[in-house]
Every structure is written in structure tokens, then in C-alpha cells.
């Protein structure tokens with residue numbers, strides 16, 4: 001069952017936390033005006049992650065393990081570590097990104113903050129082999145198919161929670177343009193981009209459901225804080241539900257797109273058999 005929810009913003013992140021200063025979101029006067037949007041995004045994302053970890057029972061564990069895909073400068077990675085550490089959950093958090101410089105900076109900042117189990121690792125998400133299991137896989141605006149890499153990682157290891165806010169989905173757009181199934185009706189480029197985003201995310205929801213995940217689709221912050229404010233929040237509830245993959249296949253052929261990277265990775269791994 002998929003729900004659409006609006007954001008609420010209950011969680012208040014202290015603007016003077018050291019990690020906010022080290023990562024450049026705050027200075028000693030508080031949040032820098034140009035960083036206010038990122039501050040809102042990471043606060044709300046952390047709040048939703050905490051709700052989902054609580055519902056899944058992970059907040060009762062001694063240790064919670066999280067991986068952040070496409071972490072960039074690590075604003076959100078630090079926010080999650082800070083939150084879990086303050087709740088005595090002895091977090092282990094790994095962050096992966098292509099950008100070597102940012103991963104080096106992330107490790108330096110983690111040292112300065114005394115976040116000893118926070119590590120930044122450079123590399124492609126789909127080639128990363130870290131721990132065999134993470135309780136939660138998260139990604140905030142990881143580009144294009146890096147979101148599929150994050151979703152796949154969570155599905156493969158049956159993580160309790162998978163939380164992804166997708167960004168710049170390109171695969172389906174190419175497919176729609178080639179097949180002309182929708183382009184013959186939609187000539188405006190912006191509409192077509194929005195349609196491709198929507199089709200991609202809806203496909204991701206069905207593939208998550210096929211593995212027994214309950215998915216909430218959330219407008220996680222107000223659109224003035226980011227245009228990319230869709231969040232797929234998935235929690236593991238049951239074993240596989242193959243009917244959702246059948247539904248996905250009909251959807252793919254009726255809309256007229258070739259499929260998405262997540263499906264191919266799941267097929268290769270035998271998850272959809």
C-alpha cells in the first residue's frame with residue numbers, strides 16, 4: 001500500500017551543532033542564509049528516518065548501521081550520525097560518493113567532530129561492497145541511477161528501512177523520447193521531464209513492493225526548500241509479493257518505456273524470479 005504524505009517538520013536541529021559548523025551550514029551566528037534550504041532538508045530527512053527506524057524496531061537496538069549513497073559533502077550523513085549518537089544508538093555510518101575530495105573532507109570533518117564510526121568512502125555506488133548488512137540505506141538527491149543503486153543495495157540485504165529522495169532521472173526520459181508513446185502528446189520539455197520522473201519513481205515503488213516493502217511517498221519538505229522534494233520511504237514488512245512485479249511489467253509495456261536500472265539489477269541478482 002502506498003501513501004502520499006505531506007511534510008510536518010517537528011524535529012528541531014540545533015543550529016550550533018559542531019557538525020553544522022564544520023560542514024559549512026552554520027557559523028557562530030547560526031544557519032547561513034544560503035544554507036537554510038539544506039538545513040531544512042537534512043532535519044526533515046533525519047526526522048522521517050527516525051520515525052521509520054522506530055516503527056521497524058531498529059531504535060531498540062544497541063547499534064544502528066546506516067549507509068548513505070551519493071553523500072556529497074555529507075550534510076545529511078552527519079545529521080543522521082549526530083541524531084543516532086544523541087539517542088545512544090552507537091551508530092556505524094558509511095557514506096559513498098564518486099567525489100574523492102569530498103570523501104577526504106568528510107573523513108577530516110568526522111575526526112574533528114569525534115564521530116569515530118563515521119567513514120566516507122570514494123567510489124561508484126554499484127561497485128561498493130561494505131558491510132553485509134545495514135539497517136537503513138539512505139540517499140538524498142544522488143544523481144540519476146545512483147538512486148537505483150541505493151534502492152538495490154537495500155533490497156538485496158533486506159534492510160529494515162530504505163529512504164531515497166531521487167534526483168535527475170534520465171533513463172526513462174530517453175526511452176520516452178525514442179518510443180514517442182507520450183511525446184506525441186507532450187511537446188513541452190518541462191512536462192516531459194516531470195512525466196519521466198514520475199514514471200521512474202512509480203516504477204521504483206512497484207519494485208520495492210514486489211520485495212515485501214511498504215512504501216510511503218512523501219513531499220518531505222516544502223517546495224521552496226527544494227523542487228526535488230519527493231521521498232520514497234520504504235519499510236520491510238513481509239516476504240516477496242510477485243504480483244507487484246507482474247503489475248510493473250504491464251505498466252512498463254502500457255506506458256512504453258524500456259525499464260529502469262533497478263529492475264535489471266534485481267533480475268541479475270535473481271530477486272524477481
Ligand SMILES: C[S@@+](CC[C@H](N)C(=O)[O-])C[C@H]1O[C@@H](n2cnc3c(N)ncnc32)[C@H](O)[C@@H]1O
Pocket residue numbers: 069070071072073074075076096097098099123124125126139140141142143145146149167
Ligand atoms: C546532488 S549531490 C547530493 C549530495 C548530498 N547527498 C546532498 O544532498 O547534499 C549528488 C552526489 O551523488 C554523487 N554520485 C552521483 N552518481 C554516483 C554514483 N554512481 N556513485 C556514487 N556517487 C554518485 C555525486 O558525486 C554527488 O556528490
